[in-house]
Amino acid sequence: MDPVPATGLLAVSWLLIALPLAGAAVLLLGGRRTDRWGHLLGIATVTASFVLAVLCTVELAGTSGRSVGVDLFTFISTGRLDVSAGLLVDPLSMTFALLITGVGALIHVYSVGYMAHDPARRRFFAYLNLFVAAMLLLVLGNSFVALYVGWEGVGLASYLLIAFWYTRPAAATAAKKAFIMNRVGDVGLALAIFLMFTQLGTTSYAGVLGSVGLLAGGTVTAIGLLLLLGACGKSGQFPLQAWLPDAMEGPTPVSALIHAATMVTAGVYLIARSAPIFDAAPVAQTVVVVIGAITIMIGAIAGCAYDDIKKVLAWSTVSQIGYMFLAVGLGPIGYAAGIAHLLTHGFFKAGLFLGAGSVMHGMGDQTDMRRFGGLATKMKTTFVTFGLGYLALIGFPFLSGYWTKDAIIEAAFDRGGVSGYLLGGVAVLGAGLTAFYMTRLMLLTFFGKPRWEDGVHPHESPAVMTLPMVVLAVGSVAAGFVLVQLAPLADWLAPVFGEPEEAAAPAIPPLVVSVLVTVVVALGALTAWVFVGRREVPTTAPARVSLPVRAARNALYADRVNEAVFMRPGMWLTRALLWVDDRGVDGVVNGIGTGLGGSSSRLGRAQTGFVRSYALGMLGGAVLVAGALLAVTAG
């Protein structure tokens, strides 16, 4: 169905993107002059965007087809390629726009307090605004090219923000790692777009998704797999998951906004947006599901073994996005469930990261959980908001995660057959592991005896930081119920994904699934209490540990595999190329140069300064010319 032209307020929905972009431009070009009020401008632009997004959503809900196109200008027009820049305002894009601007605005507010003592706070807000603008372009664009521009924009913003403290070697390295691993995925996305253009001659959503049926089966599968590669890179999914935990080197608000709530979910958005492609390519869809299931386990296992509070949360993000991939890979029954989990995850994971930031703020930038303990009484607001986020994440009954994660697990079982039970089992097991590592995190941080380093005096963060945490905690509690029960997201998204369909006969009754998941979660939490809560926690991690623990601490050796399979051969290749360039190409060029130089200097010796030898040369030459003329005329 083609989007109808925009009218009224929706016609200026480009302001959603333009406002934060203008904010970033002012802050970056304005320099030190904007230092004093830069953060306020940053908050103002994103908040204005949020208000506009709310108004646009209300207006969109009133239109008949709930799919509105906004044409802006011709972007690329050359030969057969005609890309016009425009926006597609529909329930899916506006849902994301609300999440991005809403959570974005809260995190902007939080950053005012968190970055208060950083001399480069203005630069920080400039990058954050840039990120919000790029992310909005990513979700609002009406073609895969527009999405790609936003895709690269958020990649750039992510790079700049991970390396925000670029004087720290770890941060600089992490930023490069993130950028390069994202590049691998971006190649897949770019190739998918090229393929669409050569096969269909268009890259707009309406054009591509409407004519999937015209393509050969193999082509659709190829496009699907290439899109999936792009999604895996951006979302930190297997096999490109290793960059996300390292990205925690950036400031904590960045981790909350970019590496938990919004950017890393872009892969889920991409797959959901390309739903008709994946629906027509069962092979690609199966690969999505498998990658989701593998990533759930990788993230959950690694999360159990890390001691760095932010890295545990990062692995948890990897794992939760695995759930979303699993959901959108299941096809029509899973799209809405995946997006719903994405939204609730945006709330509680952002809240958890902000809570972790608050803890770090009070503990002198310590991130090692073995140095926390007993903070529940010292930081009451942080404890309560973090605790609510924790309960929402592990799926405590009737909180956000319970509704949305259960929906995904049910959908996985509903797939039917052996694969359905396998996927459902993985999802349930993942939920249990989630409960284990999050309970461990809670116990290490907020309970038990204090294990603080000397001279650390934990204190609650200022109101400018706790207020966003409170708002997000409310969201963590209520969002799931609202999105699944009160005003089902599936109905709102129906214009994009079609009417929600109920499985004819659920493989397992929903109630049984709920009870099963809750029991497994309780078991996970109990195990954590048995292993961590009951005992004294050593302040340094035990060195002599079993093989599985060692593997988990090394994130299942993903870095080493990458190093052995990609990095080393890559280095060999570059070294070989360098050698060829040095010896081969440079050799030829330098050889010609030296040869000419040597021969000419030798030739120069003939210039002796003796006039008579020159005269002899001239005479010889004249005789030669005369002889040649005679030979030609005579012969």
Added chain:
Amino acid sequence: MTLTNYLVLAAILFTIGAVGVLVRRNAIVVFMCIELMLNSVNLTLVTFARANGSVDGQVIAFFVMVVAAAEVVIGLAIIMSIYRTRRSASVDDANLLKY
């Protein structure tokens, strides 16, 4: 008197001039040898002009004389100045301009 005699004479004069340029060191003598070569060419030009019954060769001969006169003026001036600075008129002594 046939055409050949003039041409043989011109060739002999040219050869004397060329050999003189190559073997003599005194700049004045080299100079005179150059004049000798020029005039042998003039002789050739005039001979062919006469044989062909046109005045073209004679006109060119005049041009050569004019150029030779100008060249003598400049050449002698250069030789004079070299002699003043180096106290020698040998062309082998004036060999500073080299690699």
